[in-house]
Amino acid sequence: MSFLESHQEQLWTKRFIILIICNLLLALNLQMVLSAFPLYVKETFLANDFMVSLVTSLFALTAIVTRLFAGEMLRRGKLPFVMIVGLLASAVATISYPFAGSILFLLVMRVAYGFGFGMASITFPTMASYAVPIRRIGEGMGYFGLSGSLAMALGPMIGLWILADLGFTTLSVISTILLILIFPLLFIMRRIRKVSSRSASLPQESVQASPASQASSDADVTENTQKSGHFFLDKKIWLPCMLNMFLAITYGGLLSFLALFGKEMQLANVGQFYLYNALMIFLVRPVSGRVFDRKGHQAVLIPGALFVMISMLFLAFTTSVGGLIISALLYGAGFGMIQPSIQAWLIKEVAIEKRGMANAVFLSATDLGVAVGSMLLGLVATLYSYSVMYGVSALFMVLFLIAYLLFLWTERMDRKQNSESS
Incomplete structure (x- = not known):
C-alpha cells in the first residue's frame, strides 16, 4: 500500500477527533435544554401538553426550513459563514431563554435557536464526511455519531439535574458556555490544517488527484462541484429519510414526555433511561x-427496527425502574444500529459535492420526526395516557419495517427482471 493510499484510509486524524468534540458540545447544548423545557414551560407558564410539544416542534420545524437553505450554501462553498452564524445565533438564543417573560417571547427565542442550530448542525457532519475515507464511511460516521448519541443520553440527564438543583438560568448559562468552547477548537483545527498543508511531502499534483485529498478542504470541495441534477428529485434519498423520520418520531415522544411519564407512573430517577440508552449505543454503534460497510444496510436496519419497536411496547407496560432500564437498553441497541447506518447509506448514494445537502436532509428528517412525534404523541397523551402514547409510538416502527421490506422486495424484483432481460 502506498503512502497516499494509507493516508486516505486513515480514520482517526486530529481533525476528525476535533470535529467529534465540536459536534458533542453542540449536541449537548441542544439536549440539556431540550429535556428541561417540558418541566420548565409547564411549571413557569402553566402550559398544557400541547403547548409543551409546540415549544419542541417549533424549534425543530424552524431548523428544517433553515437547513434546506444552509445545505445549498454549503454546496456553494459558504461552509465557514454557515457555521459561524449558526453558532452565534444558537448562543444568543440560549442565553436569552431566562429573560422570556411570556411564552410568546420564549417561542420567538426557540425560532431563533432553530435558525442557528439548523445552520450549525449540518456543518460538522459534512466536514466529517469529507475527513472519513469512503470505504470506511459506515464505521467513520458511526464513530462520529457517537458524539450525538452521547449527548442524547447524557444531555437530558444533566439538564434535568441542573434544572432541579441549580435552576433554569444556570442551565441556560452552562449550555451557552458549551457553544463558546467550540470556537477555540475550530481555531486549533484551522491551525492543524495549515501546518499539515505546509509540511506535506507529497507532490501537489498527487494530492489533487485524490478525491480524499480534495475533500480535505471543505471550501475547495464545494467550490469545485459539478451539477448532476436536482438533489430533491433523486429518489434514492427519500426512503432513508423517511425511515429516519419514523425513528425520530419515537424519540420525540421520549424527549418531550419521558419525565412526565415518570411522574405519572411514580418512577424514581427516570433519567436513568438516558444513561442505559447511552451505554447500549456505545456498545452497538461501532460494531x-x-x-x-461489509454486509449492507439490511443487516442492521431490520434487527434495529425490531429492537426499537419492542422497547416502546415494553415502556408502555412498564411499572418499575427495572422495566425502564430494559426498555432503555433495547432502544439504545436499535437506535445505535439504525441512525448511523441510515446516514452512511444516504452519504454513499450522493455525489461528494452533495454531502452537505444530504446531511441537511438527514438531520431535517430527524427534526421533522421529533416535531411530529412531540405534537402527535402529545395529543395522544392528552386524550389517553402516556402509556398509550408509547404503545402508539411502537406502530411507527411497524411502518418502518413495512416500508423497508417493501423496498427490498422491489429491488429484488428489479434485479430479477434485469437478469432475465439480459
Whole structure:
C-alpha cells in the first residue's frame, strides 16, 4: 500500500477527533435544554401538553426550513459563514431563554435557536464526511455519531439535574458556555490544517488527484462541484429519510414526555433511561458501522427496527425502574444500529459535492420526526395516557419495517427482471 493510499484510509486524524468534540458540545447544548423545557414551560407558564410539544416542534420545524437553505450554501462553498452564524445565533438564543417573560417571547427565542442550530448542525457532519475515507464511511460516521448519541443520553440527564438543583438560568448559562468552547477548537483545527498543508511531502499534483485529498478542504470541495441534477428529485434519498423520520418520531415522544411519564407512573430517577440508552449505543454503534460497510444496510436496519419497536411496547407496560432500564437498553441497541447506518447509506448514494445537502436532509428528517412525534404523541397523551402514547409510538416502527421490506422486495424484483432481460 502506498503512502497516499494509507493516508486516505486513515480514520482517526486530529481533525476528525476535533470535529467529534465540536459536534458533542453542540449536541449537548441542544439536549440539556431540550429535556428541561417540558418541566420548565409547564411549571413557569402553566402550559398544557400541547403547548409543551409546540415549544419542541417549533424549534425543530424552524431548523428544517433553515437547513434546506444552509445545505445549498454549503454546496456553494459558504461552509465557514454557515457555521459561524449558526453558532452565534444558537448562543444568543440560549442565553436569552431566562429573560422570556411570556411564552410568546420564549417561542420567538426557540425560532431563533432553530435558525442557528439548523445552520450549525449540518456543518460538522459534512466536514466529517469529507475527513472519513469512503470505504470506511459506515464505521467513520458511526464513530462520529457517537458524539450525538452521547449527548442524547447524557444531555437530558444533566439538564434535568441542573434544572432541579441549580435552576433554569444556570442551565441556560452552562449550555451557552458549551457553544463558546467550540470556537477555540475550530481555531486549533484551522491551525492543524495549515501546518499539515505546509509540511506535506507529497507532490501537489498527487494530492489533487485524490478525491480524499480534495475533500480535505471543505471550501475547495464545494467550490469545485459539478451539477448532476436536482438533489430533491433523486429518489434514492427519500426512503432513508423517511425511515429516519419514523425513528425520530419515537424519540420525540421520549424527549418531550419521558419525565412526565415518570411522574405519572411514580418512577424514581427516570433519567436513568438516558444513561442505559447511552451505554447500549456505545456498545452497538461501532460494531453496526462495520457490519454496514461489509454486509449492507439490511443487516442492521431490520434487527434495529425490531429492537426499537419492542422497547416502546415494553415502556408502555412498564411499572418499575427495572422495566425502564430494559426498555432503555433495547432502544439504545436499535437506535445505535439504525441512525448511523441510515446516514452512511444516504452519504454513499450522493455525489461528494452533495454531502452537505444530504446531511441537511438527514438531520431535517430527524427534526421533522421529533416535531411530529412531540405534537402527535402529545395529543395522544392528552386524550389517553402516556402509556398509550408509547404503545402508539411502537406502530411507527411497524411502518418502518413495512416500508423497508417493501423496498427490498422491489429491488429484488428489479434485479430479477434485469437478469432475465439480459
